[in-house]
Amino acid sequence: MAIPEHLSLTIPESNLPRIVIIGGGFGGLKLAKGLRKTKAQVVLLDRNNFHTFQPLLYQVATAGLEPDSIAGPLRQTFEGNPNYFFRMVKVTGINPGNNEIETTVGNLTYDYLVIACGSITNYFGNDDIKKRVLPLKRIVHALDLRSHILQNFEQAVLTQDKTKLQQMMNIIVVGGGPTGVEVCGALSELKKHILPRDYPDLDFSAMNIYLIEGTDRLLNGMSKASGDNSLKYMKKLGINVQLNTRVEGYENEVVQLSEGNIESSTVIWSAGVKGNIPGGIDASAIERSRLVVDEFNCVIGSNNVFAIGDVAMMKSEEYPNGHPMLAPVAMQQGVHLAKNFKKHFSGKARTPFKYFNKGSMATVGRNKAVVDMPGGFHVKGLLAWLIWMFIHILYLIGFRNKLIALNNWVWSYLTYDKGTRLIIRTFQRNKGKGS
Amino acid sequence: MAIPEHLSLTIPESNLPRIVIIGGGFGGLKLAKGLRKTKAQVVLLDRNNFHTFQPLLYQVATAGLEPDSIAGPLRQTFEGNPNYFFRMVKVTGINPGNNEIETTVGNLTYDYLVIACGSITNYFGNDDIKKRVLPLKRIVHALDLRSHILQNFEQAVLTQDKTKLQQMMNIIVVGGGPTGVEVCGALSELKKHILPRDYPDLDFSAMNIYLIEGTDRLLNGMSKASGDNSLKYMKKLGINVQLNTRVEGYENEVVQLSEGNIESSTVIWSAGVKGNIPGGIDASAIERSRLVVDEFNCVIGSNNVFAIGDVAMMKSEEYPNGHPMLAPVAMQQGVHLAKNFKKHFSGKARTPFKYFNKGSMATVGRNKAVVDMPGGFHVKGLLAWLIWMFIHILYLIGFRNKLIALNNWVWSYLTYDKGTRLIIRTFQRNKGKGS
Numbered sequence: 069m070a071i072p073e074h075l076s077l078t079i080p081e082s083n084l085p086r087i088v089i090i091g092g093g094f095g096g097l098k099l100a101k102g103l104r105k106t107k108a109q110v111v112l113l114d115r116n117n118f119h120t121f122q123p124l125l126y127q128v129a130t131a132g133l134e135p136d137s138i139a140g141p142l143r144q145t146f147e148g149n150p151n152y153f154f155r156m157v158k159v160t161g162i163n164p165g166n167n168e169i170e171t172t173v174g175n176l177t178y179d180y181l182v183i184a185c186g187s188i189t190n191y192f193g194n195d196d197i198k199k200r201v202l203p204l205k206r207i208v209h210a211l212d213l214r215s216h217i218l219q220n221f222e223q224a225v226l227t228q229d230k231t232k233l234q235q236m237m238n239i240i241v242v243g244g245g246p247t248g249v250e251v252c253g254a255l256s257e258l259k260k261h262i263l264p265r266d267y268p269d270l271d272f273s274a275m276n277i278y279l280i281e282g283t284d285r286l287l288n289g290m291s292k293a294s295g296d297n298s299l300k301y302m303k304k305l306g307i308n309v310q311l312n313t314r315v316e317g318y319e320n321e322v323v324q325l326s327e328g329n330i331e332s333s334t335v336i337w338s339a340g341v342k343g344n345i346p347g348g349i350d351a352s353a354i355e356r357s358r359l360v361v362d363e364f365n366c367v368i369g370s371n372n373v374f375a376i377g378d379v380a381m382m383k384s385e386e387y388p389n390g391h392p393m394l395a396p397v398a399m400q401q402g403v404h405l406a407k408n409f410k411k412h413f414s415g416k417a418r419t420p421f422k423y424f425n426k427g428s429m430a431t432v433g434r435n436k437a438v439v440d441m442p443g444g445f446h447v448k449g450l451l452a453w454l455i456w457m458f459i460h461i462l463y464l465i466g467f468r469n470k471l472i473a474l475n476n477w478v479w480s481y482l483t484y485d486k487g488t489r490l491i492i493r494t495f496q497r498n499k500g501k502g503s
Numbered sequence: 504m505a506i507p508e509h510l511s512l513t514i515p516e517s518n519l520p521r522i523v524i525i526g527g528g529f530g531g532l533k534l535a536k537g538l539r540k541t542k543a544q545v546v547l548l549d550r551n552n553f554h555t556f557q558p559l560l561y562q563v564a565t566a567g568l569e570p571d572s573i574a575g576p577l578r579q580t581f582e583g584n585p586n587y588f589f590r591m592v593k594v595t596g597i598n599p600g601n602n603e604i605e606t607t608v609g610n611l612t613y614d615y616l617v618i619a620c621g622s623i624t625n626y627f628g629n630d631d632i633k634k635r636v637l638p639l640k641r642i643v644h645a646l647d648l649r650s651h652i653l654q655n656f657e658q659a660v661l662t663q664d665k666t667k668l669q670q671m672m673n674i675i676v677v678g679g680g681p682t683g684v685e686v687c688g689a690l691s692e693l694k695k696h697i698l699p700r701d702y703p704d705l706d707f708s709a710m711n712i713y714l715i716e717g718t719d720r721l722l723n724g725m726s727k728a729s730g731d732n733s734l735k736y737m738k739k740l741g742i743n744v745q746l747n748t749r750v751e752g753y754e755n756e757v758v759q760l761s762e763g764n765i766e767s768s769t770v771i772w773s774a775g776v777k778g779n780i781p782g783g784i785d786a787s788a789i790e791r792s793r794l795v796v797d798e799f800n801c802v803i804g805s806n807n808v809f810a811i812g813d814v815a816m817m818k819s820e821e822y823p824n825g826h827p828m829l830a831p832v833a834m835q836q837g838v839h840l841a842k843n844f845k846k847h848f849s850g851k852a853r854t855p856f857k858y859f860n861k862g863s864m865a866t867v868g869r870n871k872a873v874v875d876m877p878g879g880f881h882v883k884g885l886l887a888w889l890i891w892m893f894i895h896i897l898y899l900i901g902f903r904n905k906l907i908a909l910n911n912w913v914w915s916y917l918t919y920d921k922g923t924r925l926i927i928r929t930f931q932r933n934k935g936k937g938s
């Protein structure tokens with residue numbers, strides 16, 4: 069977006085210390101909420117005016133939920149707080165020496181800076197792949213993916229070319245983490261219940277869904293039991309899972325794998341993420357594309373620049389390479405940092421962050437999910453699916469859209485129907501795609 | 504969208520007569536549904552894969568409803584009918600001499616053709632205006648408008664330039680028909696209940712909403728009583744209504760009116776529509792940008808090309824210039840034409856179309872609406888609003904999204920909140936805009 073000259077990033081001066089938060093994701097939002105009664109001026113910056121409930125992006129991409137159901141306006145969080153300011157701007161860099169950030173509409177000084185920029189898709193340096201695959205980290209990605217998948221089938225009914233047809237009927241998902249597994253599950257439900265009704269001209273026995281994973285198991289962040297169970301579910305759903313397989317290239321609708329090729333016009337990239345680090349941070353504070361922070365989430369080498377969530381790497385005995393890049397970590401760090409700010413402002417000693425692992429989960433589809441509970445318990449099947457559903461609806465509360473999501477899910481469950489398989493914007497690959 | 508060479512518009516040959524319907528709007532959809540048990544091959548073509556509930560577009564544009572709530576997948580209509588074919592293509596022209604239509608993916612022959620292309624925004628030949636204003640005829644328009652309005656306020660908090668600020672705070676709606684009146688009402692609710700909470704930095708007493716109408720009254724298609732009542736409501740809501748005023752130009756954020764100028768960065772164009780006529784039709788069949796049809800909806804000069812809805816002009820004693828361009832007319836013509844096809848195929852005489860006017864209505868906002876009932880009754884206020892709400896929810900049934908719409912409305916009514924004020928796609932004026 070071209071920014072007209074008359075714009076500038078002006079925040080009223082005050083006697084209060086100014087805390088600038090970059091990013092309104094799970095971490096930034098929790099922090100901002102936690103600072104409500106703190107004697108500080110809070111400035112939240114985000115390139116979007118909404119928070120995204122990322123764990124359900126795959127539902128939008130596969131026509132299960134409407135995009136607005138998993139997004140909530142950020143300004144709502146700030147209502148009634150005279151010392152709170154939201155600005156929809158893109159941060160282009162940080163100048164820690166001057167206590168200043170740079171944005172597309174000008175600079176802004178801070179007393180305290182919190183980097184909560186989350187993570188972006190990791191293409192592992194392969195620009196060709198980046199240009200041609202479909203990521204799934206933002207709402208626009210999910211909408212693009214939904215349009216791409218549906219346009220593909222609309223085009224499939226218009227072709228007599230068997231090679232092209234098969235390319236359109238093959239969908240490749242790269243990366244067997246929660247996103248990859250959940251996308252595959254949702255796609256297999258579309259294949260089974262929705263697409264054959266919508267496209268009676270097509271033979272869906274020829275539709276193949278591939279899940280390509282580089283390591284020897286699925287759901288690496290979860291227990292081995294859950295990884296094994298999800299693999300069983302994937303096979304039951306007819307997903308072609310290829311473990312120990314790397315994607316080496318993607319050109320002319322052919323994916324080159326470490327073993328063999330697959331023709332496909334749809335490659336969904338959920339192979340990994342990396343910290344979304346703004347420019348200007350000293351390289352010594354960066355490790356594995358994340359910002360190294362101490363136990364107070366303070367970026368090493370600084371005393372007023374903090375980082376929370378996916379972008380932060382806090383090493384501990386239990387997590388020598390930092391915490392997993394998950395929403396609960398970001399939320400807990402946001403809550404904790406807010407408390408530490410309060411303590412700091414009232415002259416009390418800050419407390420170190422400790423992650424409370426409430427468990428993790430992934431869903432594969434109707435009645436099929438895996439849950440790792442604290443204490444080493446594993447749950448699978450219908451019970452796991454109900455837990456997954458309950459937790460997600462619980463977290464969507466406050467979004468106000470819980471009713472809509474619930475409606476959609478109940479409807480979808482009872483009727484095997486999905487309501488939002490609409491191509492709202494025609495999507496062209498390699499154009500206008502974010503990272 | 505660039506169409507690859509391997510695509511073609513192929514429909515299986517059959518012994519049944521082929522009815523090709525262009526457009527899945529109110530008319531085309533009713534016709535397709537009505538033909539379900541007819542011995543014919545039915546081919547529906549639309550550039551979108553969804554039907555749009557156009558009367559509620561203004562709700563999407565003003566963040567009251569989600570886009571998916573007013574759109575329904577077209578393929579669903581066709582499920583289980585082996586002689587039905589939907590193709591998502593753009594029709595580029597008609598060749599009545601060869602009984603053939605031309606599309607972006609090739610040609611298709613027909614035995615019977617029904618043109619149900621609806622209407623497009625009428626800029627009355629002013630290309631400068633067309634480039635700079637915001638229309639409201641399609642879902643993408645509504646999304647663009649929502650993004651534009653919200654981006655405007657996001658930018659307003661970033662400017663210190665008073666002239667620019669006032670341009671951003673002025674919204675001009677051109678055209679005092681139902682769309683213009685409804686948009687103004689929704690904008691005034693945003694101004695009163697939502698925006699001051701979301702943007703505490705801005706002074707909303709400086710936000711002006713103008714409604715510019717060329718004739719001497721509002722709601723020209725309705726009774727004088729309803730026009731007068733809507734004018735009273737507009738004034739009560741603080742809308743600046745200027746009757747007998749023409750828009751002569753729009754340049755450098757200044758709208759030139761027949762009397763005076765207004766600075767504004769947002770001009771919403773609801774000044775009129777015209778028939779969306781495909782190329783290739785003989786000029787003798789076109790009058791006032793609509794296709795002249797006989798009482799059987801057959802385009803004059805043809806015996807197998809029909810037109811229904813907004814694009815059709817059926818002259819009668821009661822409607823010497825054709826029926827009003829409204830959804831009920833299109834729906835009734837669709838239903839009627841389906842019956843006539845059935846009669847025709849079974850050798851019976853066709854019956855002429857007669858429009859049954861069930862009344863018309865427009866809503867201005869919470870508790871404020873006007874309804875013209877058959878028989879010359881006029882209803883206004885809360886009762887009219889309840890009738891409006893009831894009818895719209897009734898018609899949304901079958902869309903399946905009625906529950907979502909109802910949720911949103913109930914929520915919005917109880918809390919004075921609107922949920923979907925999200926800028927999902929950054930919108931730039933003068934780019935990628937349809938007509």
